[in-house]
Amino acid sequence: MIPEAAGTLFQPSAPRVGRVEATKNWSLMEHLRPIERCVLSMSAEGVEIDEIAKRIRKTPDRVESIIAWTDIPRSRPATRRSPSPVESRVLALLADGETHERIGRRFRRSARYIRQVEGLAHYRQGTEILSRNRDGMD
Amino acid sequence: MDATKLMVWIDQDLCTGDGICEEIAPDVFEARDDGLWVVKESANHFGTAIVFDAGEGPGHGPEGSRGVARVPDSQIEDVIEAAEECPGECIMIEPYDAQIMADRGV
Ligand code: SF4
Numbered sequence: 001m002i003p004e005a006a007g008t009l010f011q012p013s014a015p016r017v018g019r020v021e022a023t024k025n026w027s028l029m030e031h032l033r034p035i036e037r038c039v040l041s042m043s044a045e046g047v048e049i050d051e052i053a054k055r056i057r058k059t060p061d062r063v064e065s066i067i068a069w070t071d072i073p074r075s076r077p078a079t080r081r082s083p084s085p086v087e088s089r090v091l092a093l094l095a096d097g098e099t100h101e102r103i104g105r106r107f108r109r110s111a112r113y114i115r116q117v118e119g120l121a122h123y124r125q126g127t128e129i130l131s132r133n134r135d136g137m138d
Numbered sequence: 139m140d141a142t143k144l145m146v147w148i149d150q151d152l153c154t155g156d157g158i159c160e161e162i163a164p165d166v167f168e169a170r171d172d173g174l175w176v177v178k179e180s181a182n183h184f185g186t187a188i189v190f191d192a193g194e195g196p197g198h199g200p201e202g203s204r205g206v207a208r209v210p211d212s213q214i215e216d217v218i219e220a221a222e223e224c225p226g227e228c229i230m231i232e233p234y235d236a237q238i239m240a241d242r243g244v
Binding site for chain 2: 065
């Protein structure tokens with residue numbers, strides 16, 4: 001069940017949740033995604049919502065949503081995906097002939113950022129191929 | 139049918155069309171012909187497939203804030219991840235509400 005309080009936090013017009021009584025106990029946050037842990041711990045340290053939003057490049061409303069979503073019970077830990085969803089989409093869009101500039105606009109990021117994501121995706125693919133080959137030789 | 143505690147919809151006015159949501163949760167998000175993404179209920183979770191793309195006829199439902207799809211419990215993690223990664227910040231997750239479901243007209 002969703003905690004009753006979560007229902008109000010879900011409303012966009014709900015008051016700012018401000019500092020969360022978050023947990024210094026990391027084991028309680030193990031099931032959360034890195035961005036959720038990051039937001040919760042900044043909030044627990046007293047960082048204001050607007051400042052958290054700036055640091056993680058989201059709007060304050062979305063930061064509040066992320067905090068509210070951490071209350072939703074999960075049935076399993078967050079999936080580790082390789083390549084990441086962003087990398088997969090960037091590679092797919094580039095393969096479709098999209099430019100870094102146009103992809104950047106869709107991702108609300110710069111073309112430079114998209115080039116970095118592309119480079120990282122290729123690097124990751126390369127290291128995975130190498131490690132698979134190494135495992136095969138063992 | 140899968141249990142459901144949550145509902146999800148997309149504010150298409152804010153969707154940037156990058157497709158990350160479908161990359162993460164293909165059972166819940168789908169591309170529409172105009173390059174924007176919409177929510178859906180898949181037959182493998184709910185028995186009948188409904189795409190909330192404002193299309194005509196059976197299997198289609200309204201888009202935007204009236205096009206609210208139930209989230210199968212097995213998809214909660216992925217839907218939250220999609221919403222957190224969404225560059226348009228336009229994936230809206232809400233607690234399940236039977237009245238809103240009835241108002242969808244599907
Ligand atoms: S992740 Fe968000 S912005 Fe991107 S296609 Fe999906 S709904 Fe649209």
